[in-house]
Amino acid sequence: MSVPIESVPKYEQLAPKFxxxxxxxxxxxxxxxxxxxxxQVAWEILQFAETGExxxxxxxxxxxxxxxxxxxxxxxxLIADLRDNMEMQWPRxxxxxxxxxxHRISIATAVRAYEHSRRYEFRVExxxxxxxxxxxxxxxxxxxxxxxxxxITNGAELARRVxxxxxxxxxxxxRFACEPSFISTNS
Numbered sequence: 001m002s003v004p005i006e007s008v009p010k011y012e013q014l015a016p017k018f019x020x021x022x023x024x025x026x027x028x029x030x031x032x033x034x035x036x037x038x039x040q041v042a043w044e045i046l047q048f049a050e051t052g053e054x055x056x057x058x059x060x061x062x063x064x065x066x067x068x069x070x071x072x073x074x075x076x077x078l079i080a081d082l083r084d085n086m087e088m089q090w091p092r093x094x095x096x097x098x099x100x101x102x103h104r105i106s107i108a109t110a111v112r113a114y115e116h117s118r119r120y121e122f123r124v125e126x127x128x129x130x131x132x133x134x135x136x137x138x139x140x141x142x143x144x145x146x147x148x149x150x151x152i153t154n155g156a157e158l159a160r161r162v163x164x165x166x167x168x169x170x171x172x173x174x175r176f177a178c179e180p181s182f183i184s185t186n187s
Contacts, residue, residue, distance in 0.1 A: 011041075015049035022046055072109050075101065076117035079110050140164055141172065148176050 014035065021031050032042035044055040075097060082093045090107050098104050105113075144162045152158055159169035 011045045011048055011055060014045050018042060018045050019049035022049075072105075072113035073116055075103065075105070075109075076113040079113045080117035083114055144169070144172050145176065148173065 018031055018035075021034075022028075026034075028043050028046065029039050031046070032039040035042065037045075044057070047053065048055055078097060078100065079093060082088045082096055088096065090110060093110055094105060094107065097110070140162050144158060144164070147158055147161055152161070153173065155166055155170040155173055158173065159166045162169065164172075
């Protein structure tokens with residue numbers, strides 16, 4: 001005979017401890033702090049401990065400002081067209097997307113959509129197959145590649161000439177330095 005073991009919700013596990021602490025004179029805020037939970041969560045658990053009524057967790061509603069974040073793939077062609085063909089700046093792209101589709105999105109979502117629509121072109125132009133941050137611009141990586149191939153290997157000098165951070169320059173340098181050995185072993 002086997003008995004299935006159900007997992008006990010964490011609030012049920014914590015309820016006796018919370019009730020004991022409350023009876024010892026601790027405040028809801030102190031109980032919450034000691035167990036690293038929000039005071040509202042601690043209060044709900046205390047209510048469960050005292051009444052036996054299970055909590056009805058209230059999930060916050062998504063702000064309308066961010067309602068379009070999951071739609072970045074469907075918005076990608078529109079955003080790429082506005083950015084590349086119409087040469088719009090990001091605030092104007094956001095306004096046009098809102099006007100045309102009814103979705104209010106953040107700049108981060110617009111950039112993610114733009115990068116998604118141009119991911120293949122960025123990878124082909126750079127000559128590398130790994131992900132990189134196209135926010136730096138297509139031209140910067142191509143210029144970096146040209147300087148690196150011409151013999152400049154100092155990361156700080158490359159960063160200064162191309163206009164990227166030293167970390168980005170050193171990351172790109174490592175990728176390009178590994179590329180010849182990768183090609184020779186796989187060809």
